[in-house]
Amino acid sequence: MEQGGKPVLGWAARDASGHLSPYRFSRRVQRDGDVTIKVLFCGICHTDLHVIKNEWGNAMYPVVPGHEVVGVVTDVGTGVTKFKAGDTVGVGYFVDSCGACESCGTGHENYCPNLVLASNGVDSDGATTKGGFSDVVVVSKDYVVRVPESLPPDGAAPLLCAGVTVYSPMMQYGLNEPGKHLGVVGLGGLGHMAVKFGKAFGMTVTVISSSPGKREEALGRLGADAFLVSHDAAQMKAAAGSMDGIIDTVSAGHQIVPLLELLKPMGQMVVVGAPSKPLELPAYAIIAGGKRVAGNGVGSIADCQAMLDFAGEHGIAADVEVVGMDYVNTAIQRLERNDVRYRFVVDVAGSQLDATA
Ligand code: NAP
Numbered sequence: 595m596e597q598g599g600k601p602v603l604g605w606a607a608r609d610a611s612g613h614l615s616p617y618r619f620s621r622r623v624q625r626d627g628d629v630t631i632k633v634l635f636c637g638i639c640h641t642d643l644h645v646i647k648n649e650w651g652n653a654m655y656p657v658v659p660g661h662e663v664v665g666v667v668t669d670v671g672t673g674v675t676k677f678k679a680g681d682t683v684g685v686g687y688f689v690d691s692c693g694a695c696e697s698c699g700t701g702h703e704n705y706c707p708n709l710v711l712a713s714n715g716v717d718s719d720g721a722t723t724k725g726g727f728s729d730v731v732v733v734s735k736d737y738v739v740r741v742p743e744s745l746p747p748d749g750a751a752p753l754l755c756a757g758v759t760v761y762s763p764m765m766q767y768g769l770n771e772p773g774k775h776l777g778v779v780g781l782g783g784l785g786h787m788a789v790k791f792g793k794a795f796g797m798t799v800t801v802i803s804s805s806p807g808k809r810e811e812a813l814g815r816l817g818a819d820a821f822l823v824s825h826d827a828a829q830m831k832a833a834a835g836s837m838d839g840i841i842d843t844v845s846a847g848h849q850i851v852p853l854l855e856l857l858k859p860m861g862q863m864v865v866v867g868a869p870s871k872p873l874e875l876p877a878y879a880i881i882a883g884g885k886r887v888a889g890n891g892v893g894s895i896a897d898c899q900a901m902l903d904f905a906g907e908h909g910i911a912a913d914v915e916v917v918g919m920d921y922v923n924t925a926i927q928r929l930e931r932n933d934v935r936y937r938f939v940v941d942v943a944g945s946q947l948d949a950t951a
C-alpha cells in the first residue's frame with residue numbers, strides 16, 4: 595500500500611475461504627501517463643475464484659479480485675492524449691509489462707516475464723495489485739482500451755478477459771475462417787464467448803459440454819450448430835476427426851484424449867482453461883494424426899482492442915447476470931456450482947461498497 599495514496603473502497607478476500615468483504619486501501623496517486631477510472635462494472639472470472647480460494651497456491655491476501663473492468667475516465671495524467679474524462683474504457687488481466695523483453699518487443703506483452711496482473715500481481719514498486727472490485731482504478735494509458743459505444747457496458751466487461759482469451763488464439767491459429775469447424779469445450783464465461791466469435795467468423799461451431807441442460811440455449815440463443823455431451827461416448831465417437839480446432843475452457847480436471855479424438859489430422863487444440871489438477875497427455879493422442887496442443891494466456895493489448903472493435907461492429911457482448919456487490923459471495927458459490935448463464939458482472943458503481951453482506 596502506498597502511503598498517502600488515493601483512498602479506495604473495495605471488496606477483498608482475506609483467506610482461502612474466499613469470502614469477500616469491504617476493504618479500504620489506497621492506490622498510487624495518478625502519475626504522468628496514468629488514467630484514473632471510475633469502475634462501473636466488473637465481471638467475475640473463474641480465475642478470480644481460483645485465486646481467492648488459493649487453488650493455484652499464489653494468493654497474496656487480502657486479494658481484491660476483478661480483471662474485467664469497464665469504467666469511465668475521470669482524470670488523466672500529463673502526456674495522456676488518447677483518453678479524456680468521460681471516455682468509456684476497459685481494463686483487463688494485466689496493467690503493466692517491462693516493455694523491453696522479446697515478448698514486449700514483438701507485441702506479445704501478455705507473455706512478458708514481468709507482467710503485472712491487475713489483481714493479485716506484483717507492481718513495479720513491489721506493491722500487491724488490487725483489482726476491479728473497487729470504486730477506482732489507476733492504470734497506465736498503455737494498458738487501457740477503448741470500449742465501443744455500441745456495446746452495453748455491463749455485457750462488455752467480460753470481453754476484457756473472457757473475450758480476448760478466446761478471440762486471440764482463434765486469430766493466431768486461423769480458427770476464424772468461414773467454414774472451418776470449431777469445437778468449444780465448456781460452456782461458461784469463456785466458452786460462450788468462443789461460440790459467439792466463432793459464429794461471427796462464419797464457422798461451424800460445436801459445443802462439447804458436461805451439462806446436457808445447456809443444449810437448448812447453446813443451439814438456440816447462442817447459435818451453435820451442434821452440441822455434444824462429453825460423457826456420451828457414442829456422441830463423441832460420431833464426431834471423431836471432424837474438427838479443425840478446439841478451444842478447451844474447462845476450469846476443472848478432465849480428460850483431454852477424448853477431445854483430441856475430435857480433431858482432424860493436424861488439428862489444433864488450444865488450452866485456455868486452467869484447472870489446478872494437471873491434464874494428462876499421452877504421446878499417442880497427438881502423434882497419431884499429428885495433432886497440436888497449445889496454451890494461450892489472455893491476449894495482447896492490441897488483440898484486446900481489435901477484439902473489442904470487432905465485438906462492437908458485430909454486436910457481440912457477454913450474456914450476463916448483473917449483481918450488486920452485496921451478492922458477490924453468493925455469485926461466487928453459484929459460479930463454483932456451474933450455475934450461471936454465462937457470466938456474473940458486478941454493478942460496482944451501483945453498489946454500496948461499505949455495506950457488509
Ligand atoms: P466458467 O464460467 O466457470 O466456465 C467453465 C466451464 O467448464 C463450465 O461452465 C463448465 O461447462 C465446464 N466445467 C466445469 N467443471 C467441469 C468439470 N468438472 N468437468 C467438465 N467440465 C466442467 O469459467 P471461465 O471464467 O469461463 O474460466 C474457465 C477457465 O479458464 C478457468 O480455469 C479460468 O481460470 C481459465 N481462464 C484462463 C485464461 C487464460 O488466459 N488462459 C483467462 C481466463 C480464464 P459445461 O457445463 O458446458 O461443461
Ligand code: ZN
Binds near residue numbers: 642661
Ligand atoms: Zn479472467
